[in-house]
Amino acid sequence: MPVAYSNVYLQSAGMFLPGAPVDNAGMDAFVAPLNRISERLKRRILAENGILSRHYAIDGAGDTVFSNAQMAAGAIQATLADAGRTLADIGFLSSGSSGGDALMPGFANMIQGEMAAPPMETLSVHGVCAASVGAMQAAAMAVESGAHRLALSVASEMPSRLFKRSRFAAQGYNTDFDAHFLRWMLSDGAGAVLLGGPKALPQANGLQLRLKWTHLRSFAGDYPVCMQLGMTADRGKSHLDFPAWADAEAAGALSLRQDIRLLPHLFDVCIHEYADLAHKGWVPERGIDHFLCHYSSERFIPVVDDLLGKAQLSIPRERWWSNLAWRGNTGAASIFIMLSEFLQQKGSTLKAGDTVLCFIPESGRFTAGYMLWEAAAADAAAADAAAADAAPAAAAPAYPRQGAQASQPIPDDALPDVATIAPPHDPAAAPKTLAPLLTELASIWQDYRSNVWRTPLLHRIRTRQLHTADYVRWMSHWIPQVREGSLWMREGAASLTGDYAALASLIDLHAGEEQHDFKILHNDYLQAGGTQTDIGQLRRNPGGEALNAYLHSLAATPNPIGLLGAIYIIEGTGQRIVPSLLPLLRAALPLPPEAFRFLEYHGANDEHHLDRWLMAVQMALELDSTGTAQQAILQTARHTAAMYLMQFQHVISEQ
DSSP: OOEEOSSOEEEEEEEEOOSSOEETGGGGGTSOOOSTTHHHHHHHHHHHHOOOEEOOSBOTTSOBSSOHHHHHHHHHHHHHHHHTOOGGGOOEEEEEESOOSSSSSOHHHHHHHHTTOOSOEEEEEESSTTHHHHHHHHHHHHHHTTSOSEEEEEEEEOTHHHHSGGGGGGGTSOOOHHHHHHHTTBOOEEEEEEEEOGGGOOOBTTEEEEEEEEEEEEOTTTSOOOEESSBOTTSOSBGGGSSSHHHHHHTTTTSOEEOTTSHHHHHHHHHHHHHHHHHTTOSOTTOOSEEEEOOSSGGGHHHHHHHHHHTTOOOOGGGEEOOHHHHOBOGGGHHHHHHHHHHHHHGGGOOTTOEEEEEEEETTTTEEEEEEEEEEEHHHHHHHHHHHHHSOOOOSOSSOOTTOOTTSOOOGGGSOOOOOSOTTOOGGGSOGGGHHHHHHHHHHHHHHHHHHHTSHHHHHHHTTOOOHHHHHHHHHHHHHHHHHHHHHHHHHHHTOOGGGHHHHHHHHHHHHHHTTHHHHHHHHHHHTTOOOOOGGGOOOOHHHHHHHHHHHHHHTSSSOTTHHHHHHHHHHIIIIIHHHHHHHHHHHSOOOGGGGHHHHHHHHHHHHHHHHHHHHHHHHHHHOSSSOHHHHHHHHHHHHHHHHHHHHHHHHHTO
């Protein structure tokens, strides 16, 4: 749930960029190519990321010109000067960064020491890009609670020290692509924001930016590490486990790496989270006026744009603003630097009521961060201050629909018609009448997907600890379960009567296409080393048994429309989870391509199956005269998700 605020305003924002801008041609003086392929990789990466210049806090010899703490101090000084304040006015300081100049103590304390600041409360948030959101959220809560009149939050990054060519000498100036990638992506800089109540806010253009809410949610338990420093390339050994630092460096454990194959999942998860916020009333119905998106590369602009469109939450491109091209990607500092420069360049164009959404996806271990600001006139801020003095803020959605009281729960039928991006549908092409059902199904899917990724089976897959015997065992459980799929679908089609005849034909067609799928899976099982040639001798695990019994029982009831909820979960697994597992399985297991044909087939074809599913759902709802079809579909989806999850859990747990 987002953290809502009623009494937090932006006093000022500032930034510090070290040295002169460095263009793409001048990068070699700071981040030199390592070998013959480096130049080719550099051209490819720069062509995609759209960065034309950036700043480095090291010089051409690789020596540090500004430390990370010094850059943070520079951003703080700029922020305080803009607000006409001094360090003596500050009671709270929080920092966000992937790392300071020292492993300990905390970065915020080092910044305080660098500036010889007076005693104050401090907090150091360690992470990657979204560490800035965590740091600012803490500062905002300090102001909102009344604990501090003014609070500073600063984010600063200095990755250049990791990228200089000398760092790779122990590896013979050779490294993998994942370590090459970020050398041409990241650069140095710091940004800061000063927060306070409306009474202390300096007047600027007659408007004040009020913080409406912040939201920070980690999905670290769902996916493998995507960006990391301090582990070997296979993530199997920490730099602290080596006999000496030199050994760790030679093994590549001190190289900053990004697994770009996982990045598309990051935006999928983060936009889904934003769609859920919109569904719950945290986003104004009229949309967002200014969108500050921290994308690491211009390559991801169409990805974010497309996902927002599919979620029916499109933000027109003319409302987007980014300084990536001329400031570079400065990690956690990026959003503060972006906000500061946006206000410098566009602040005079803001109107009362305008919203500014900051979106910060973090790839380290997948974290979604958001901040929503709203421009308010000075007299409105004064009224807010009086109201805040009279009563505490209510933790309610920032934008309840018209007629709904902020202190009351928003009824489901009063929520915005938002269709999220979870499978197995394409909301952009779906009729609006399906939006409420698809949104509820998407919520069920999000919980199911997250739980599946945390099962012992998928944990072994993503950590590369899966053995061929595990894969064979999984297939042996799955084969009889898949075989039953076409059977309960045919039973369900036979139970559809009267006006449902056309729907029965559609489901029967789908069952016919999948009736031989279990044979493909059995062949994969044999190719992987399975020995049971008689499929009838294979047994489902408890999860598979429960799912099989439940769906056969439901299929035998009159007009079992709820089966469409089961198909949603089962086919969605084939469309979205299976394709994610396939490359991980291939990398982990010494098996021929013939051992993965079933997974490959479903990853490529289930999208077409799910187009048919959407048609079937529309038919079912149009024919529903009792108003019970939607709830039946939702209930069956929940039960199927629980039992399919159980099937995943028992693959490893029985051993």
